[in-house]
Amino acid sequence: MPAEHASTAVLINGQRHAPEQATVSVFDRGFQYGDGVFETLAVVAGQVRDRDAHLDRLARGATLLGIPEPDRDALSAEIAQLAAAGEGNAVIKVLYSRGVGGRGLAPPAEPAPTRVVMRLPWPAHPPDWRESGVRTMTCRTRQASGAALDGRIKSMNQLNHIVARMEWRDPAIAEGLLCDEAGRVVEGTVSNLFVVIGGRLLTPDLSGAGLPGVTRGRVMALAAERCGGVAEADLTAADLAGAEEVFLTNSLIGIWPVREHDGRALAAPGPVTLELQQALEGSYA
Amino acid sequence: MPAEHASTAVLINGQRHAPEQATVSVFDRGFQYGDGVFETLAVVAGQVRDRDAHLDRLARGATLLGIPEPDRDALSAEIAQLAAAGEGNAVIKVLYSRGVGGRGLAPPAEPAPTRVVMRLPWPAHPPDWRESGVRTMTCRTRQASGAALDGRIKSMNQLNHIVARMEWRDPAIAEGLLCDEAGRVVEGTVSNLFVVIGGRLLTPDLSGAGLPGVTRGRVMALAAERCGGVAEADLTAADLAGAEEVFLTNSLIGIWPVREHDGRALAAPGPVTLELQQALEGSYA
Numbered sequence A, B: 001m002p003a004e005h006a007s008t009a010v011l012i013n014g015q016r017h018a019p020e021q022a023t024v025s026v027f028d029r030g031f032q033y034g035d036g037v038f039e040t041l042a043v044v045a046g047q048v049r050d051r052d053a054h055l056d057r058l059a060r061g062a063t064l065l066g067i068p069e070p071d072r073d074a075l076s077a078e079i080a081q082l083a084a085a086g087e088g089n090a091v092i093k094v095l096y097s098r099g100v101g102g103r104g105l106a107p108p109a110e111p112a113p114t115r116v117v118m119r120l121p122w123p124a125h126p127p128d129w130r131e132s133g134v135r136t137m138t139c140r141t142r143q144a145s146g147a148a149l150d151g152r153i154k155s156m157n158q159l160n161h162i163v164a165r166m167e168w169r170d171p172a173i174a175e176g177l178l179c180d181e182a183g184r185v186v187e188g189t190v191s192n193l194f195v196v197i198g199g200r201l202l203t204p205d206l207s208g209a210g211l212p213g214v215t216r217g218r219v220m221a222l223a224a225e226r227c228g229g230v231a232e233a234d235l236t237a238a239d240l241a242g243a244e245e246v247f248l249t250n251s252l253i254g255i256w257p258v259r260e261h262d263g264r265a266l267a268a269p270g271p272v273t274l275e276l277q278q279a280l281e282g283s284y285a
Helices: A029-033 A051-064 A072-083 A128-132 A159-165 A214-226 A237-241 A271-283 B029-033 B051-064 B072-083 B128-132 B159-165 B214-226 B237-241 B271-283
Strands: A009-012 A015-017 A023-025 A036-044 A090-097 A114-121 A134-142 A173-179 A185-188 A192-197 A200-204 A231-233 A245-250 A254-261 B009-012 B015-017 B023-025 B036-044 B090-097 B114-121 B134-142 B173-179 B185-188 B192-197 B200-204 B231-233 B245-250 B254-261
Touching: A009 A072, A023 A029, A029 A090, A029 B029, A029 B090, A036 A051, A051 A072, A051 A090, A051 A214, A072 A090, A072 A114, A090 B029, A128 A254, A134 A159, A134 A245, A159 A173, A173 A254, A185 A192, A185 A200, A185 A237, A192 A214, A192 A237, A192 A271, A200 A214, A214 A245, A214 A254, A214 A271, A245 A271, A254 A271, B009 B072, B023 B029, B029 B090, B036 B051, B051 B072, B051 B090, B051 B214, B072 B090, B072 B114, B128 B254, B134 B159, B134 B245, B159 B173, B173 B254, B185 B192, B185 B200, B185 B237, B192 B214, B192 B237, B192 B271, B200 B214, B214 B245, B214 B254, B214 B271, B245 B271, B254 B271
Parallel strands: A134 A173, A134 A254, A200 A231, B134 B173, B134 B254, B200 B231
Antiparallel strands: A009 A015, A009 A114, A023 B023, A036 A090, A090 A114, A173 A185, A192 A200, A192 A245, A245 A254, B009 B015, B009 B114, B036 B090, B090 B114, B173 B185, B192 B200, B192 B245, B245 B254
């Protein structure tokens, strides 16, 4: 059974389905065009992390696409229901598409969106990745830019990052970083990036492209309290090659120190990374 | 019933389904990520137009995405079956996704793709659009560029063009044109563009971004025989503003003359447009 089918439960517009019976119409614009948004939430020790921030971003993305805002109370209840549907840590994925309808690309005047909430197994990453760090590489695939919304909202158009993810099969490589056409490092395929250069904590400026993660926001707030803050900056591959520390963030991994990037070893976790790892874990309590 | 549900038949991996029962798994990567390709074919007077060219492009796109090539014999038979499933002109849409599986963005080592073939009603465009021309506008939305594959293969990631299509609701506007970040006109939301400037027939150079349509290719071949050929060129909004003729192509519309672009009237159909319209119609005989 594929990993995704190991889901313990799926809710479609609030209706519970066994994973094998969880389907959407082939006419759903999510399937036809990737016309929708999604969020991925961590459930740790029974607690859903950053639910409000994820639902805020989902609603913001939907609004930018002209899809009616999702029913927040219904979504919150569905997330709570699935968070309680099993033991141990889990992942909740929410997909929210424009639903069936419209004439070709033109959306229907009154969309009937499709709301899917699923509980998925916690990813089986090696436990030492969090403590000892991960290996990363720079992808040849460039971050999409110039697109209206791709990459700035968490949309169901993920081919750019899938193609980047397909550049490596070595399971010892944890993540690949994408640069834009100008050579600026933007983000990982599923994570945001932070670096310490000359003692300063920096993260790529995502005003041009890239998705500001919920955990990125949380780490930036923590760093403002503890590490003199984070500057959003243009970072190149050369900047990364001179960094003292590099780390990655997302809602499932928290913070992963990078111990090797493009074959260059880094001290991991460095002192800033370690302090923020501890602060991040403490911030959920 | 939404227009898409007026489909007379759907085949999913060769199995026929009533439209209301035609579904795919919520775990299908087509729904999760837009991870797939599609084609839209015209059935006119019972004949499927340019089947081989469409299947070639579908296979090429799948290969570029690392999806196993679709079973061409099966697809051909399914297209023929649906072409014969009703009276009158129709549209056949083929969707080919990577199917269920993988871990997050990383595709499964051995994908089991999902093949969907559907028969849809012929679009109800005003009949005088072909004879007297259409109104078009330039979209503010920029063509995605710098992306690995978006826009160069006919992928199920269509948000960029959906956002462009949402810029107008006036049903008298037939199409919107997208420019890239450098201001070059690339394509329409669902069509390719040709212009006559100083007596020369030109079409945007799509080596950077944009999808070379099957009908674009057919028109270029016809023009080579009859109109001194077509030059692929960088075209700006200013070039369009000075054009003697402008027309659009795709597999369903054939050639539409443009009679007004961004409020400027054009003679439509101009002599080159008219000659190619007649040649195109004759070329299917």
